[in-house]
Amino acid sequence: MSVRTLVNSFRYALEGLAHALATQRNMRIHFIAAFAVIVLCVFVRVSISEIMSVLFAISLVICLELVNTAVEHVVDHLTKERHPAAKIAKDVAAAAVFIAAANALVEAYLVFYDKFTPVHWRSLNTLLNPPYLGVILVGLLCLIVGVSSYALRMRHTKKENDARHEG
Numbered sequence: 001m002s003v004r005t006l007v008n009s010f011r012y013a014l015e016g017l018a019h020a021l022a023t024q025r026n027m028r029i030h031f032i033a034a035f036a037v038i039v040l041c042v043f044v045r046v047s048i049s050e051i052m053s054v055l056f057a058i059s060l061v062i063c064l065e066l067v068n069t070a071v072e073h074v075v076d077h078l079t080k081e082r083h084p085a086a087k088i089a090k091d092v093a094a095a096a097v098f099i100a101a102a103n104a105l106v107e108a109y110l111v112f113y114d115k116f117t118p119v120h121w122r123s124l125n126t127l128l129n130p131p132y133l134g135v136i137l138v139g140l141l142c143l144i145v146g147v148s149s150y151a152l153r154m155r156h157t158k159k160e161n162d163a164r165h166e167g
Helices: 003-023 025-043 048-078 084-116 119-127 131-166
Strands: none
Touching: 003 025, 003 048, 025 048, 025 084, 048 084
């Protein structure tokens, strides 16, 4: 690979990122949030492993938002009318971003919780064997149960619709 080809590939990647920032509101929101979290990391004592974890979470959200944008553009290019497969492709790509963003929020909470909690609350939380972890786990459990039940309901409805169309 020549240097020129390598430079062009970086240029194309930056053009893609610039396009996503210019056209996608959610990408701008993710970048503002990422900037705020990185600034917060500078002013708050965080360990190297916490910084690495935060940067990974930020990168994951931004990468998946880029993939989501690409999927949306390809689907919109391939079909102008509404199609169930197009909806599924867009919804699944958006779900990937949603899960990564939820992960980033949990990560930020876990990293910054002790930094902003008053000392007397921290000792209470230690006594309660950290309650925030329980809240997170219960929240994740509710999310998993909710999404699973919704998916099962959709599957059941689809089978009923398919049976009606066959009969």
